[in-house]
Amino acid sequence: MKALICPALGPAETLIVTEVERPVAGPGEVVVDIVYAALNFFDTLIIEGKYQLKPEPPFSPAGEFAGRVAEIGAGVTGFAVGDRVMGSTGFGAAREAIAIAANRLAHVPAGLALDKAAGLSIAYGTTLHALKQRAEMKPGESLVVLGASGGVGLAAVEIGKAMGARVIACASSDDKLAFARGYGATETINYATEDFRARLKALTGGKGVDVVYDPVGGPLTELALRSLAWKGRLLVIGFASGEIPKPPLNLTLLKGCDIRGVYWGDFVAREPEANRDNMSQLLSWAESGALQVHVHAIFPIERRLEAFQAISRRQALGKVLLQLGTDV
Structure with a gap:
């Protein structure tokens, strides 16, 4: 079968498409014929050894997917051959089939298309965990989303709206902000051309914002922290800017506010029941249309460089998928 392989750590140009052995389902495992694998920003890092998860080459990138059950291992219940399924793994999904633990x-x-399901596990799973378990966000609170047009940013806009927040989308161009408005943003800020803090102050009547969703890092983090309301929460999602910020901690004292880390991978492992509840909620929202899970583009694995460049060059609006099988 075909697989996209990272033969040695390096940029996306070094990825190759090659034939690998088809997996067999072990005890507790299911083999899934993958139709779509979704790429995330961390995939651009993991192939270069710059992410906290560091698999040894050779490996396949892509941490989430959707497809159909092809084989069921011993002890597995609740699945049948032909079932449409979605799943997540730290890496390894950019291949025509994968053996994965049934849980x-x-x-x-x-009522949910496979291309929408493929990108639901990680970006949307991370975001619901962030806003529900970490921020404990309440309806009517203000939510600032940095990098609002990317995969996780758009997830935060959509889920924030679904949870009843007043969503303020922030991005680097007016086109990206117009896109975010179409998915539920109430207000927008272009942080490339506007005074970020002054706009947040004006939009909140001087109160400050309740929750900041930050997948960007860099200098925006401190500006966002300074813009929090009393008992506000800044959620650390990632560092797409490439810079890990070092905000002054006296701000947390003066504002009675929190900086809260979000590590969805460990949440899944440590709190599986809570994660299953989150996944059920996401699937319900997606099936009803409350979440649109916008797909920016679908690429065959032979065009993997274009897929990675769409993410690394900040061109992607929503999810980027690799197509590995036939969607019938």
Whole structure:
């Protein structure tokens, strides 16, 4: 079978498409014929050894996918050959089939397309965990989303709206902000051309914002922290800017505010029941249309460089997918 392989750590140009042995389902495992694998920003880092998860080459990138059950291992219940499923793994999904523990899978409801399901596990799973378990966000609170047009940013806009927040989308161009408005943002800020703090102060009547969702890092983090309301929460999602910020901690004292880390991978392992509840909620929202899970583009694995460049060059609006099988 075909697989996209990272033969040695390096940029996306070094990725190759090659033939590998088809997996067999072990005890507790399911083999899934993958139709779509979703790429995230961390995939641009993991192939260069710059992410906290550091698999040894050779390996396949892509941490989430959707497809159909092809084989069921001993002891597995609740799945049948042909079932449409979605799942997540730290890496390894950019291949035509994968063997994975059954408890890492969820059924895709009949009303949800596989391309939408493929990008639901990680970006949307991370975001619901961030806003629900970490921020404990309440309806009516203000939510600032940095990098609002990317994969996780757009997830935060959509989920924030679904949870009843007043969503303020922030991005580096007016086109990206217009896109975010179409998915639920109430207000927008272009942080390349506007005074970020002054706009947040004006939009909140001087109160400050309740929750900041920050997948960007860099200098924006401190500006966002300074813009928090009393008992506000800044969620650390990632560092797409390439810079890990070092904000002055006296701000947390003066504002009675929190900086809260979000590590969805460990949440899944440590609190599986809570994660399953989150996945059920996401699937329900997606099937009903409350979440649109916008797909920016679908690429065959032979065009993997274009897929990676769409993410690394900040061109992607929503999810970027690799197509590995036939969607019938």
